[in-house]
Amino acid sequence: MGAWRRGIRNVYRNQARAILVILVLGLAVGVFIALAQASAEISTRTRAVASVVGTLIEIRGAGATGMGVGVDALPEESFERAKTVRNIARVEKYLLQRMQDPTRAASISIVVGVQPGATLRVASHGEVGTPSLGAGRLFAAEDRGKPVAIIGTLYARQGGLKPGDRFTLRADRVLLQDRPNPNVQLEDAEVQVVGIFESGFAFGDNQVFLPLDFAQRIFKQEGKLTHIFVTAASTDVVGQVEDDLFEAFGGKADVISGQATARSWAKALGSIRANGVLGAGVAFAVGALLTLFTMALATRERTREIGVLKAIGASNGDVATQFVAETLALAALGGVVGLVVFAATGTRLAAAVLGVAGASLNPQTFMGGENPASTLRVNLSVAWSTVAYAFGLVLVLGVLGSLYPATRAAKMRPVEAIRHE
């Protein structure tokens, strides 16, 4: 039968205790895999942010805050001025206005004037993504100056709108923060829906894009912009481009580098990851201690049996192997339960960790591309290496947890062990 088989069978001798140890170890393994998964996701997201926003620089009117609607708009020539800076790949200009329609459930919406071909940037409360077209079409060159709109799915649903339908932007609903904006006058404007986009976020999907020159006209903002986005030629030159832009605008605009944002993300997410590692470590430590105590208790309970085994010829190695095998069997079962725990809750746990990371950061407004907080979806597939690592770790802890009880059992003097009450 062998000491290994005997040890494994001993797991079932005290089922309640075995189940407790297996569950605790399983929880530790499940949490570990979930946190490893979240950590991997954090790395991926951080790299994505760095690669996407790493070259992006935002320019907006000085003092603009929150949703980025400033008191001072940027003059249109700012766009040309920005283009004079060296080492830039792309410059895009926007006019953003905030509106409120109390007749709609999602009453606050953002209206954005954008050039045909420019990136559709969705602004939200920290939720920023790249929208994808769900129906209709994007703006084309011939849409310049025309009353056409690309609207978000939420805006479309609440207005019962589809491509080809018309709706009215009301003059009395333009806001500066939470009050009517005294600097913007809007005539009621009827526009036709040409496309419907989806960003995956409620607030983002409540947004309306208009051709920039049409938006400037109806908001009486001809020759004015609220945002310019400059894409540097490479991440290496972002700092230089940022400095040049700041100099070019002479302090009359806020110049915000995406790299700074990425660094902020990386720092915050790194902190979350470190806490995750600590959490997994604590879970494993608790599991290892429980295993140790359980096996020490089992050794004590079976003292006389150990004496008998020695009396009938078991060597110290035979006795120790039996206890190590029992602990390893507990650990392995804990590993299996851990996989089940992860399968049941791990993805939600990993998403929660990322959610916490997202919530800890400042909202990134009007920024295109990937943003970690915006994409809380977690990859369901677990890397085999992570599972193997978790299993390896729980087995190592099993071995460590068995060392003291196994050594103690092996070193017992048979005569004392048999006499044990």
Added chain:
Amino acid sequence: MSEPLVVLKDIVKDYRTGRHTVRALDGVNLTVDRAVMAAVIGPSGSGKSTLLNILGALDRPTAGEAFIDRVSLNGLSEADLTAYRRRTVGFVFQEYHLIPNLSALENVLLPMEFARLPAHEAERRARELLEAVGLAHRASHRPNRLSGGEQQRVAIARALANDPPFILADEPTGNLDTATGEQIIHLLKEFVRTRGKTVVVVTHDAAIVAEADVKVHIKDGKIIGAQAPVVR
């Protein structure tokens, strides 16, 4: 006449309890021939079990020398003592001490596993021993499904697993009723007669004493009476 199996010379065993030293055996000299059943009798605390522990190499004497099958136990390492317990001696305990989660067959297999006997050979032998103690039909039963007498018979089969020349039994009938106890006595006696085993039994049981070839009286750690010719 063949060499005796057991020769004890001036065996002393002291135990320390706190500041005090208790002398459990006090200069024991004993010789036991082969193929006999010897009963060690005496009051509680007289040193009977200590004597058994020394004969079984479960404990080392404080002084004196123990020769079993012409080998001195004094000079043996811990590993050698383990090998001795595995090959030369078989134990039968008052409370049977079977491993509770193993079947009767697996319990009998244990000493052979420790002796690294090939599995098929070990199983053949274990079944043969269970047959010899009349429990072939109970081979797959766990101890909690066996009566006291059956458990003790399994324990005897286990003691004989590696075919040791020497069986040590500590109150083997102590937990059994009279009829079952007699079965155990006859079984032990039969192994003495048919297989040439030497059995040393620590007992209070008059029936065993009556069946024993040799009676060893022990009191206060000293042998106060022994019957010749096997005990000299």
